[in-house]
Amino acid sequence: MTDLLLRDALLWHPGSAGDSLTDVLIRAGRVAAVGPGLEAGDVPVEGLGGRLLLPGFVDAHAHVDKTLWGGPWVPHDAGPGLQGKIRNGVEARPALGLPNPGYITALLQQMVACGTTHARTHVDVDTAMGLAAVHAVREAVARLDGRITVDLVAFPQAGLLTAPGTAELMDAALAEGADLVGGIDPAGLENDPVAHLDVVFGLAGKHGAGVDIHLHDGGPLGVWQYELIIERARALGMRGKVTISHGFALGEAAPAVQERVIAGLAEAGVSLATVAPAAAAPLPLVALREAGVPVGAGNDGVRDLWSPYGDGDMLERALFLAQRGRFVRDEEIEIALEAATLGGARVTGRRAGFAPGDPGDFAAVPARTAAEAVCVRPVRSLVVKGGRVVARDGRLV
16 A cells, blocks of 8 residues: 555654654655645554654665574684675675575565665675676665665676776666666776776666766875766756765865865765765765755675674764764754655655655654753664555564
8 A cells, every 4th residue: 555644743853853743754655745634534543652754764875685583693714804895795695695685675575664765775786796786686685675765886896998898898887777877986996097097987888877886096196086976967957866975075074175075066066975984084964955965875895704793773873973973962863864765765855854844754763852862772663665655663564
């Protein structure tokens, strides 16, 4: 069913949760009306009893194809640095049966139970396994039967220029319906940023796809690549279709450099995705928000060959963002929650909120304010996807 009346909710809008309870009517999967005392005939009713109602969480940077969730514990023994993690992932996955549609399904179910209603996942495409990961993720998403929507990024984790044949496989993945073209460290890993971006943006133009580039390179090298990507997005008229993921260099840069790069991001319509990394300078979320640059948050890898950590909970990720940003005031903590909800929706090109026509994607929590929700991280009382109740009290329906 895609018609639903949510009664007596406390709606969260950035800056205010309001003081009065209201109802939200969803028809055909989208918000139809908001107000107190709504009547909707024989539409099913869910009473929220004053719980805080949030837009559904959006995981704007995931790697669900890599997960071991639901499988045996695997000790983390990757070598140091980015190359060590890449090599370990390629070499160890065959013996572990990765990618595994069952593990991916289990992780997606966990994400739904935690309130995530949409995700953007990077999916490895390489010459060792071809499009196997793309097919495994698609199979798992189908098993969820609409409880979550997922965009796929064809991602050259093991390299693009440095791994001949990968560009052709990326082309094939996009032809099969992958939604975005991925890239990775055009300079630091690929050693030829111009040629790397030629391929990535060339594929995007051919398939009418968006672009999402992992940028781990820090310092002036990373800043320079920010500016190369901004220049491409502007020149090709790709406003709203380009994302830089991680982007550590911006957090490290001097204030004047940050100001220049942020202005460029805003002017070109380039968004950012962050995973609140523990070992890198956090993105300047306040300055980015003030400039109107969309910023989404994501869980990155969850219990995989890259990291033993994570549980797919975007409310926990919002907590990490707040902690890394040293946010203590309620209005600051809300910025972190915004990245995990409305910001992620902007990054992925989706509507979100409580306006008529917005998707009926919501998560209800027993909290009075957004800051309390982030700091306490209560079990999600109700999760709604397109007007359909998909989880209740932390369990899939």
